[in-house]
Amino acid sequence: MLKRIFSYMKQYKKYAFLALFCIAVEAVLELMVPMIMADLIDTGVATGDERYIYQKGFQMVLCAAAALVLGIGSARFAALAGQGLGANLREAEYEKLQSYSFANIDHFRVSSIVTRLTSDVTNIQNAVSTGMRPFGRSPVMLIFATGVAFSINSTLALVFFVALPVLAVLLICIIVNVRPLYSKMQFAIDRMNRTIQENLTAVRVVKAYVRGDYEIAKFEEANLNLKKESEKAFGIAVLNMPAMQFVMYATILSLLLFGGYLIHEGRLGIGELTGFLSYVLLILNSLMMMSNVFLMMTRSLASGARILEVIDEKIDLTDENAKDISVERGEIEFDHVWFKYKEEAKEYVLSDVSFHIKAGQTVGIIGQTGAAKTTLVQLIPRLYDTVRGTVKVDGVDVKNYPMQHLRDAIAMVLQKNTLFSGTMLDNLKWGDENASMTEIEEACRIACVDEFIDRLQDGYQTEMGQGGVNVSGGQKQRLCIARAILKKPKVLILDDSTSAVDTATESRIREGLAEKLPDMTKIIIAQRISSVRHADQIIILDGGRVSGIGTHESLLASNRIYQEIYESQKEGADL
Template identity: 65%
Template sequence: MNNLLHYARKYKKELILAIICIEAETIFELIIPMIMADIIDVGVANGNKSYILMKGGQMIAFAAVALLLGHACARFTAICGNGIGAEIRKAEFQKMQTYSFANTDRFSTSSLVTRLTSDVTTIQNSITNGMRPGFRSPVMMLTALVVSFRLNARLAMVFFIAAPLLAVILFFIIKNVRPLYGKMQGAMDLVNRAIQENLRAIRVVKAYVRGEYETDKFGEVNTYLKNTSERSFSLAALNMPAMQFVMYGTILSILWFGGNLVIGEHMKVGALTSFLSYVLQVLNSLMMFSNVFLLFTRSLTSWRRISEVLTEEPEIRDDRATDIEITRGGIQFDHVYFKYRETAKEYVLSDISFQILPGQTVGIIGQTGAAKSTLVQLIQRLYEINSGEILIDGQPIYKYTQDHLREAIGMVLQKNTLFSGTVKENLCWGKENASDEEIREACRIACVDEFIDRLDAGLNTVLGQGGVNLSGGQKQRLCIARAILKKPRILILDDSTSALDTATEQKINDGLKDALPDMTKIIISQRISSVSHGDQIIILDDGRVNAVGTHDELLNHNEIYRDIFESQQKGGGLLA
C-alpha cells in the first residue's frame, strides 16, 4: 500500500478534497432522516403546516448541497483515479526501458501489455469507484449506529446479529475469489499472447491456410478466460444477494419488534420511521463496504503483478561506469563465456577470444545456431557475460555508461524494425536533429536513394506499422541508413543485407568504406560474398571460435570455410 500511495502524491490535493466532499455529503445525508422524524412527530402530529414547510425546505436545501458535494466528489475521484493510473503506467514503462534482454525474457510481451493496461485499469477503477463508498460507509455506519442506539438501544441490538453474519459471508467470498482473480489476469495474458502472435504472423497464417487452426487455438484461451471470469464474478456476485437477505431479515425483525413498541406506546411512529432510515443506512453502508473489499481484493491482485514489473532489478547497471568515451572503436574479447540462464547446463558461447583493430571490417560467419547474433549483442551489453572480459578501446565495456556505449555502436538487427510514421521520422531515430544533407548522404550510402523517389511522398511517405508498405530489401536499406546517420564508432550489420542482391550489397560496402573509413564494421552473414572483403573473418562453430583469418587464408586452411564456400558456389552464390 505504501508503494501504491507513492503514486498518489501528485494528486494529494484532489485526494484530500474528494475525502472532504465525501464526508460532508455524508453528514448532510445523515441529518435528513432526523428532519423527517421531526416533520412526522411534530409537524404532522400537530397539524402545523408552516413547520412542515420549513423542515421540508431544510430537507431540500440539505439534499441540494449533498448533490453538489457528490458531483464535486465524483470529479475529484475521477482526476485522482485516472491520474494515479497514468502515473503507474508511466512508471512501468520507464522501468521496462531499464531492462536488459535477460529481464524482458522473464516476462512475455503479452503479459507486460496486460500489466500496463488491464491491471492498471483495475486499480484505476478501484480508486474511482471505491473511494466514495470506502470513505463514506464507515462514517455513515458509525453515525447511524450511534443515532440508532440513542433512538432505541433495545431495538438497535439487532445489529449485533446482522453485522457478524455479514462479516462471515464477506470473509468466505473474499477468501475464495482472490485466487480466481489472479487466474483471470493470467488468462488475459494468454488471450493477448494469442492475438499478438496471430497478428504478427498473419501473412504466415494465410500462406499456410491455418486460419481455422489459429481460430481454434484462440478459442481455447478465450474459453479459459470466459470460464475463469465466470467463476470469479459469479462468486463475487453472491455478495449482493447475501447482503440483501441479511438486510431485509433485519428490517423485518425491526418492524416486528418496533411495531410492538409503537402499539405499546413505548415508541413513536416518527422515531420508528427515522430508526428504519438509519438501519437502512447502516446496512447499505455495510453492503457498499463489502463491495469496496471486493474491488480492493481484485486491485491487490493486479498491484502484485504490477509490482513484479516495478521491483524487477535490471541485470545490467552503470554502477561501475566512469566518465570515459569510445574514440577509436577497437574491440577485444578475452576468454568470454555466456549462457542465457545461470541454471543452463551448457554455455551458448564458450572461451571466445579475438581482437578487432579500430577501423577494420570484420566478417562473422558460421552455421545457423552458431550464436553469431548473441556474440554481437554482448558488445552492446544487451546481455551480461558470465565470465571473461569484453574491451573497447582497451577499457572493459562496463566502464562505459549504457547510453554512451549503445550510442557509439550502431546495430542493424537481423529482424528489420521500423515504426509508424514517415520515412524521415524513422531515419531520424539515428540522429534526432539530422539535417536534410546528412539524411541524403546516409540514404546515398545505404542505396535508399534508388527507391525513395518512387514512394508517394518521398521522405515524407507515411509507413504502415512495421513498414508493411515496403519490400524486405527496402526496409533493410532504411535500417542501414538509420544506423549510418548516427555516425557510430562501431557499426554492426547482423545479417542485414540478406534481402539485397550482391551488386547492391557491394555498393553499400563501398559507400561505407569511402564515407566512413575510420568506423569499425562487423558484418554477420551466411554468404561468403558479404564478408570476403573483410580485413579478417571469424568462423563460429557451436558457440566457439573455430578460426580467424582473411578470406584466402581460411579458404586454404579451414575446412568449415571451404565447405561453405564450395556449397555456395554450387548453389550459385558466387563471389562478386
C-alpha cells in the first residue's frame, strides 16, 4: 500500500531525496559533536591546553552551524514533498470521481468522499512533511551512535540489549491496538461531516419545521462519537511517550550505576562517561523518533486504505466497446430493456421496455410517481447501463458510442435543477463555453429567461450564489433549459423541468422549442397532461412497464391509466 501511495509523489520525489540527504548529513554532524566534546574534556581540559580547547570548540561551532543550515533545507524539502504528494493524491481521487457512473457514486456517501479528499489526504501529507525528519535521522543516529558507544565501552553498551527488546515489545503492543481505532476515527469524521452537510443543504426545511434543536442534538451525537473514538485512539497512542521515557530513564540510571562503578575501578574516564551518556541520549531519542514515525505511518495506512478504495473503485461504465462514431440525427429505440440498480435486487425497476422515437419528434413520458420515468431516460446517455436489452441511438447501441460524444449529443435538464456559484452568464456557458452573446440571448428567449433577466440589477452578470439561491425555482428551471439548449444537442430531455413554471410560460417554452429547434428530438417527462398533450406520441409508464403508446386522443380513448390521470387533473382544474 505504501508503495502505491508514494508512487503519487512523482515530480516531488527529488525533494524527498534532497530532504533525506540533508537529514542524514545533519545527523552525522550532530553525532560528531559529542566525540569532539569528549576529546576536548579528556585531552584539552585535562592537560590545560587552551589552543586545543579553542580548536575543538571551533570544530563544534562549525558542525552546529552546518547542521542548522541542513536542518532548514531538510524542513523545506520535506514540506514540498509532503504537500506535493497530498496535491497529487487529491487530484488522482478527483479525476477518478469524474469517471464514476451514478452506480459508482452510490457506493460511497458524499460526506465520506469529502473526508477522503481532505482529512485522509492531510493525514498522509502531514506524515511525510513531519515524519521525514525522524525517519531519516533515526536510523543514521541509531547505527552511528551505537557503534561509537560500543567503541567507547563495550561493557556499558550491553545495557542496550536489555532496553531495546523491552521498548520493541511496548511499541508493537501500542501499534497493534491503535491501528483499528484510527480507521474508526475516520469513519466517525465521515458521520459528522454527513450530519453537517445534510443540515446545511436542507437549512430552509430545518427552519421551516423549527427542527433546529433536533439537528443540534443529532450533531452533538455525531460530535460526541468522534470525540469518543478520538480519545480511544489517541489515548493509546500517547502511551508511546511514557513507554519511551520509562525505558530511557531506566537505561540512564543503569548506565550511571555501572559507569560510576567502572570510574571507581579506574576502567573508565569521566569524559568517556559524559560522551557515552550523550550517545545514549541520541540513541534513545532516535528510538523515540522512530516510534513516533511508526505511529504516524499507522494512521497514514488507515487513511491510505480509504483513499485507495476511491481510486480502485471499478468503473462499471467504460468505452471498451466504443467506436469512432457520433450521433447524427437523434433517433432513439428501446429494444426489450430490463434494468435494476443492483445485481442482487429481486425486482427490476424497468421490465421489457420497447418503443421507438423518430429523429425530430417530441415525445412525452407520463406515469404515476415511482413509475421509473427518470430511470428510463438516464439509460439514453448511459448514466446507467441496461441489465438486458438494448438502447439504440440512430440505430447504434449506445455502448458503441464514446461516452463523451454520446453525452455531448444529449442534453438533460434533470429533475433536481443545479446552478453553480458564479454569475448567470457563467452558468449558461456550461452548455457551451464558447457561445456568443447572440446565441445566449436566443437560448434565453426560447426558455423564457428574457422575461425576468431585465429585472435583475446586473443582468447576465448577476451572482447566482451557492445552488442558485438568488433566483426562484421557476427561474432556475428556465435557466437550466437555456443552458441545455446552448449545448445544441441532437436529443433534449426535460425531466419534469417545468414543474415550477406556470402553464402559460410552459406553453411558450414548448412553442419556442418546436419553432426554433424543429430537428431536435425532444423527450418531455411530466406530471401534467397539459405538458405533453401536443407531443407526437406519449409513452405511459406503469410500474416500470410500458402501459401504452400513442397520441393524446388515442390514449384518452383506449388507455385506462391515461384516462384516470386525465380525469383527476381535470377535476383538480374544475375545482
